[in-house]
Amino acid sequence: MMSVLLDVENLWVKFPTRQGVFDAVRGVSFTLGRERLGIVGESGSGKSMTGRAILRLIRPPGIVEADHINLEGVNLLDKTEKEMRDVRGQRISMVMQDPKFSLNPVMTIGDQIIEAYRLHNSVSKSAAYNKSLEMLEAVSIRDSERVMRAYPHEMSGGMGQRIMIAMMLIPNPEILIADEPTSALDVSVQRQVLDIMDKLVKERGMGLIFISHDLNLVADFCDRVLIMYAGRIVEVCDADKLHDAKHPYTRGLLNSLPRLDAPRDRLEVLQRDPAWSDAPSVSGRV
Amino acid sequence: MALTEDNNERRPTRAPLSDTLWPALKTAVRTLSSIAVTLLGLLFITFIIGRVMPIDPVLSIVGERASQSTYDAVYEQLGLDKPLIVQFLYYLWDVLHLDFGTSLLNARPVSEDIARVFPATLELATLGILFGVILGVPLGVLAAVRKGSWIDQVARVLALVGYSMPIFWLGLMGLLIFYGILGWVGGPGRVGIFYVDVVPSVTGMILIDAALDGNWDVFKDAFSHIILPASLLGYYSLAYISRMTRSFMLEQLSAEYITTARVKGMSEWDVIWKHAFKNIRVQLITVIALSYAGLLEGSVLTEIIFSWPGIGSYITTALLSADMNAVLGGTVVVGLVFILLNIFSDLLYKVFDPRAK
Numbered sequence: 090m091m092s093v094l095l096d097v098e099n100l101w102v103k104f105p106t107r108q109g110v111f112d113a114v115r116g117v118s119f120t121l122g123r124e125r126l127g128i129v130g131e132s133g134s135g136k137s138m139t140g141r142a143i144l145r146l147i148r149p150p151g152i153v154e155a156d157h158i159n160l161e162g163v164n165l166l167d168k169t170e171k172e173m174r175d176v177r178g179q180r181i182s183m184v185m186q187d188p189k190f191s192l193n194p195v196m197t198i199g200d201q202i203i204e205a206y207r208l209h210n211s212v213s214k215s216a217a218y219n220k221s222l223e224m225l226e227a228v229s230i231r232d233s234e235r236v237m238r239a240y241p242h243e244m245s246g247g248m249g250q251r252i253m254i255a256m257m258l259i260p261n262p263e264i265l266i267a268d269e270p271t272s273a274l275d276v277s278v279q280r281q282v283l284d285i286m287d288k289l290v291k292e293r294g295m296g297l298i299f300i301s302h303d304l305n306l307v308a309d310f311c312d313r314v315l316i317m318y319a320g321r322i323v324e325v326c327d328a329d330k331l332h333d334a335k336h337p338y339t340r341g342l343l344n345s346l347p348r349l350d351a352p353r354d355r356l357e358v359l360q361r362d363p364a365w366s367d368a369p370s371v372s373g374r375v
Numbered sequence: 376m377a378l379t380e381d382n383n384e385r386r387p388t389r390a391p392l393s394d395t396l397w398p399a400l401k402t403a404v405r406t407l408s409s410i411a412v413t414l415l416g417l418l419f420i421t422f423i424i425g426r427v428m429p430i431d432p433v434l435s436i437v438g439e440r441a442s443q444s445t446y447d448a449v450y451e452q453l454g455l456d457k458p459l460i461v462q463f464l465y466y467l468w469d470v471l472h473l474d475f476g477t478s479l480l481n482a483r484p485v486s487e488d489i490a491r492v493f494p495a496t497l498e499l500a501t502l503g504i505l506f507g508v509i510l511g512v513p514l515g516v517l518a519a520v521r522k523g524s525w526i527d528q529v530a531r532v533l534a535l536v537g538y539s540m541p542i543f544w545l546g547l548m549g550l551l552i553f554y555g556i557l558g559w560v561g562g563p564g565r566v567g568i569f570y571v572d573v574v575p576s577v578t579g580m581i582l583i584d585a586a587l588d589g590n591w592d593v594f595k596d597a598f599s600h601i602i603l604p605a606s607l608l609g610y611y612s613l614a615y616i617s618r619m620t621r622s623f624m625l626e627q628l629s630a631e632y633i634t635t636a637r638v639k640g641m642s643e644w645d646v647i648w649k650h651a652f653k654n655i656r657v658q659l660i661t662v663i664a665l666s667y668a669g670l671l672e673g674s675v676l677t678e679i680i681f682s683w684p685g686i687g688s689y690i691t692t693a694l695l696s697a698d699m700n701a702v703l704g705g706t707v708v709v710g711l712v713f714i715l716l717n718i719f720s721d722l723l724y725k726v727f728d729p730r731a732k
């Protein structure tokens with residue numbers, strides 16, 4: 090039996106609006122061990138909100154409710170904001186979609202990485218500097234000393250995302266949430282970034298939540314997949330059995346993808362059934 | 376031997392000096408030439424204005440009843456018989472020697488007048504902008520961070536009042552309440568009548584002159600006179616600066632790198648000041664520089680209400696008495712202030728935004 094790092098039970102994310110309360114996530118439950126868990130779904134299915142809710146990063150007026158979000162047995166919802174700051178970065182970290190926007194444009198890359206490390210480790214600046222160089226080398230950045238002095242706008246997208254990974258892994262967290270980490274990158278560097286992330290996550294025995302809308306990527310890259318639709322989990326399956334998925338939504342998504350080995354003149358169009366969004370959430374617990 | 380071993384190879388390395396010196400020199404030359412060109416344009420415009428004004432400069436000197444020969448002599452003395460381009464070159468030459476001609480009102484060189492009135496405005500405007508920045512920027516940041524809260528509402532009302540109340544009304548009410556009724560501050564003018572010309576004029580700014588002289592009685596009196604008009608101008612710029620700060624901050628706070636900073640486990644205070652605020656500095660400099668330039672131009676109404684002998688009231692008085700030398704001299708000085716502040720904020724951009732390099 091795999092040890093459970095994260096245990097989420099009945100998670101809701103709500104946004105009060107003038108038209109009433111909008112539920113972005115509606116009662117999602119899952120567990121995460123030292124594995125690569127994929128969350129797939131279309132835009133607005135609540136997958137990103139799920140990731141951010143775990144870190145309690147939903148800003149007011151948004152509300153996060155759950156029976157519990159346990160990190161190794163301790164409920165994150167019971168923590169004060171100050172205690173949460175020790176969780177963020179140090180125990181659970183997150184890589185976002187586009188490094189162009191997720192790095193501070195007016196700070197050097199070195200300062201940003203050093204800052205991430207020193208927030209959780211009381212070490213001297215030069216020790217943090219050396220550690221940062223090591224980390225940059227771990228994400229295959231050559232010329233790391235120059236990169237430390239450079240600003241984000243001087244980096245390419247692929248480099249930027251590897252820098253993000255280095256920055257988010259430098260405090261050695263147990264869980265990494267990767268929110269569409271390759272969607273903003275050129276196809277040619279996507280694989281490289283994924284491989285680096287995969288290697289580091291494996292080496293460190295971390296749990297990875299990989300949020301993506303790319304079914305094939307998730308099938309390739311993850312161990313287990315949650316398929317979300319309208320704020321709920323509609324299906325859970327092993328990644329290598331994704332192509333045998335049963336839920337009509339998953340089937341519809343799969344069938345709407347073009348295939349090299351079975352070309353078709355017309356791709357299928359997803360026919361949505363209102364019943365899908367009313368069906369209760371499937372549990373993603375192991 | 377062992378001493379020469381390089382065991383610090385992981386220290387950050389700096390680019391060689393020659394690489395940083397050359398571009399700096401180039402920038403300096405480019406900046407200076409752009410100042411020169413802008414200034415030339417400014418002088419050309421003021422010169423043309425001086426010539427197209429329907430005021431006969433000779434007549435305003437010699438008076439209406441002068442004889443034709445006197446008129447002709449002055450006409451020639453002013454160089455008005457020369458072609459326009461030659462006149463312009465004369466004008467350039469004079470201005471470069473800080474000679475703006477003689478004021479028709481008091482027969483003193485305009486440059487002397489400006490040297491007297493500009494420091495008065497400078498003193499008032501600087502205190503005003505300090506007030507506006509020190510209170511306005513934190514207020515704007517707070518309003519953005521607590522968007523929609525009561526603090527935000529109070530800041531909004533405060534700014535709205537600052538924007539929409541006529542400054543002469545606020546000035547008169549201020550004088551009535553704080554000077555007339557409460558007696559907390561000094562009245563109109565820069566110092567009380569007993570303190571006029573007590574301290575030697577070094578900078579022309581009484582607060583600084585009094586401090587240099589060590590005469591704290593004069594300093595106190597001058598301060599009690601300047602505080603009301605300076606707060607008024609400060610309030611006016613606070614209104615603008617705090618609103619702009621708020622909208623700049625709101626834009627930055629919704630940026631993704633702010634989420635990154637929070638994910639790192641940073642405190643909200645550091646997220647706001649170390650990350651978001653760093654990104655609005657450039658925009659903020661523009662706003663502050665423009666407000667400051669506006670105040671340096673001389674807030675005519677404030678200066679008139681408080682009998683403040685600044686450049687705004689000087690130019691206005693000169694204009695109303697058709698004293699063109701004084702008007703043009705003042706205009707050149709105000710224009711120069713705008714140019715210098717613009718250049719200064721451009722230089723600051725390069726310090727604060729790595730992308731501008």
